[in-house]
Amino acid sequence: MPAFHKELFYRGKLSLMRRVFSKPQPKPLMFSGAGSSVTLCRTIAQFGLCKILVVTDKPLLELGIADGIVASLNSMGVETVIYDGVKPDPTTQVVDDGIALLRQSGCDSVLALGGGSSIDTAKVVALAAANDCNAESCKGLNQCKLPALPLFAIPTTAGTGSEGTFIAVVSDNVTHEKSGVVDVALIPRAAALDPELMRGLPPHITAATGMDALTHAIEAYIGTWGTPDTDFFAVAAVRLVFENLPEACRNGDNLQAREAMAQASYYGGLAITNAMVGYVHAVSHNLGAKYGVPHGLGNAMVLPHILELMKGAATDKLAELAVHSGLGDTSESPAALAQKLIDRVWALNAEIGIPKTTDVIREEDVDALVDAALSEGSGYPTRRFLERDECERVIRALRA
Numbered sequence: 011m012p013a014f015h016k017e018l019f020y021r022g023k024l025s026l027m028r029r030v031f032s033k034p035q036p037k038p039l040m041f042s043g044a045g046s047s048v049t050l051c052r053t054i055a056q057f058g059l060c061k062i063l064v065v066t067d068k069p070l071l072e073l074g075i076a077d078g079i080v081a082s083l084n085s086m087g088v089e090t091v092i093y094d095g096v097k098p099d100p101t102t103q104v105v106d107d108g109i110a111l112l113r114q115s116g117c118d119s120v121l122a123l124g125g126g127s128s129i130d131t132a133k134v135v136a137l138a139a140a141n142d143c144n145a146e147s148c149k150g151l152n153q154c155k156l157p158a159l160p161l162f163a164i165p166t167t168a169g170t171g172s173e174g175t176f177i178a179v180v181s182d183n184v185t186h187e188k189s190g191v192v193d194v195a196l197i198p199r200a201a202a203l204d205p206e207l208m209r210g211l212p213p214h215i216t217a218a219t220g221m222d223a224l225t226h227a228i229e230a231y232i233g234t235w236g237t238p239d240t241d242f243f244a245v246a247a248v249r250l251v252f253e254n255l256p257e258a259c260r261n262g263d264n265l266q267a268r269e270a271m272a273q274a275s276y277y278g279g280l281a282i283t284n285a286m287v288g289y290v291h292a293v294s295h296n297l298g299a300k301y302g303v304p305h306g307l308g309n310a311m312v313l314p315h316i317l318e319l320m321k322g323a324a325t326d327k328l329a330e331l332a333v334h335s336g337l338g339d340t341s342e343s344p345a346a347l348a349q350k351l352i353d354r355v356w357a358l359n360a361e362i363g364i365p366k367t368t369d370v371i372r373e374e375d376v377d378a379l380v381d382a383a384l385s386e387g388s389g390y391p392t393r394r395f396l397e398r399d400e401c402e403r404v405i406r407a408l409r410a
C-alpha cells in the first residue's frame with residue numbers, strides 16, 4: 011500500500027478506536043504508603059462484603075506476603091479464599107480455574123494481590139463471574155452486560171499500572187497468543203500502593219518493571235491521543251521514575267523510593283488508559299510472545315531505539331518532557347532537549363543494569379518479528395508510522 015494510503019487507513023481505524031478510549035474513566039479509590047494495604051482491607055469490610063477471593067501466585071504466598079492481608083480481612087469479618095494459580099502471562103485456563111473456585115466457594119468479591127498477571131487474572135475473574143461466563147467470552151471490547159463483582163487490587167510490583175486501567179491481557183491456552191479484555195468494569199473499586207510489600211522485589215525485576223512504567227508514561231505523552239489529564243500523569247510518572255528507580259534498585263528497603271515507583275506505575279497506567287502506548291510495546295510484546303522476554307525488560311531495551319526514531323515527529327513532545335523532568339530549560343532548542351531526554355533513558359538503562367542486547371533473537375525470525383511489530387504498531391496512536399527498514403534496524407540492534 012502506498013505510504014499516504016497506509017497512513018490514511020491506519021488513522022481512520024484509530025479514530026474509531028479513540029471514541030472508546032477517550033471517554034473519561036473512573037479511577038480507583040487509592041491508598042498509598044506503608045501500611046495502606048491494611049487501610050484497603052478496612053475499606054473492603056466497610057463495603058459490607060462477606061467473602062473475598064484473593065487472586066495471587068504461589069511464590070508470593072510462600073513468601074508470606076498474603077499473611078498480613080488475610081489476617082486483616084479476617085479480623086474485620088471478611089472471610090478469605092485463596093486462589094494461587096496465577097502464572098506469568100495468564101492463560102484463559104488460569105482465569106477459568108479462578109472463576110470455578112469463586113463459584114464453588116461462594117465469594118462475593120475479588121482481591122488481586124501481586125504483579126500485573128495477578129491483577130489481570132483477578133479483573134477477568136470478577137467480570138466473568140458476574141456475567142456467568144468464562145474468560146474466552148470476555149475477550150474484546152465491552153463483551154459483558156453486567157458490571158464486575160467488587161474488585162480490589164494490591165500491586166506488589168511497580169510497573170504495569172494495571173490497578174488503574176480498564177484492560178486485562180489473557181493468553182490463549184494453546185497458541186499463547188495474547189488478547190485484551192477491555193471494559194470499564196475492570197477498573198478496581200479501590201487499591202493500595204503499599205511499599206512494605208515491595209521490599210523483597212529483586213533489583214533486576216525492580217529495574218525491568220520500573221522501565222515498563224517509564225515506557226507507559228513516555229509513549230502516552232508522545233502519542234497523538236494525549237489529553238491534559240494524561241499528560242499530567244505521564245509527566246509525574248516520568249519524573250518519579252528518573253528520580254527514584256536507581257535508588258529502588260540499589261536499596262530495596264528504601265520505602266520512599268518504593269512508594270514513589272508504585273505511584274509512577276499507577277500514574278503510567280492512568281496515562282495509557284486514555285492515551286494508549288506505541289511502537290515500544292509493539293516490538294516488546296512480540297519479543298515476549300516469541301521468546302518469553304519479560305515485558306518490562308523488552309520495553310527497557312527497545313525504548314531508546316524507538317525514541318531515536320521518533321525524533322522529528324515527536325521532537326516537541328520529547329523536549330517538553332525533558333524540561334518537565336529538569337533535564338534542561340526552554341532556552342535550549344527542542345532538538346537538543348529531545349536528545350537530552352533520550353540520553354537520560356540510555357543512561358538510566360545502563361545505571362540499573364538493563365542489557366543492550368539479547369541472544370534469544372534468531373536471524374530466521376527477524377522478518378516475522380518485524381511484520382508482527384509493524385502490524386501491532388499500526389493500531390497505536392503513534393506520532394508517525396515506522397517504515398519496515400526502521401523497525402528491522404531496531405530488532406537487529408537488539409540481537410547479541
Ligand SMILES: [Fe+2]
Pocket residue numbers: 170222225226291305309
Ligand atoms: Fe507495558
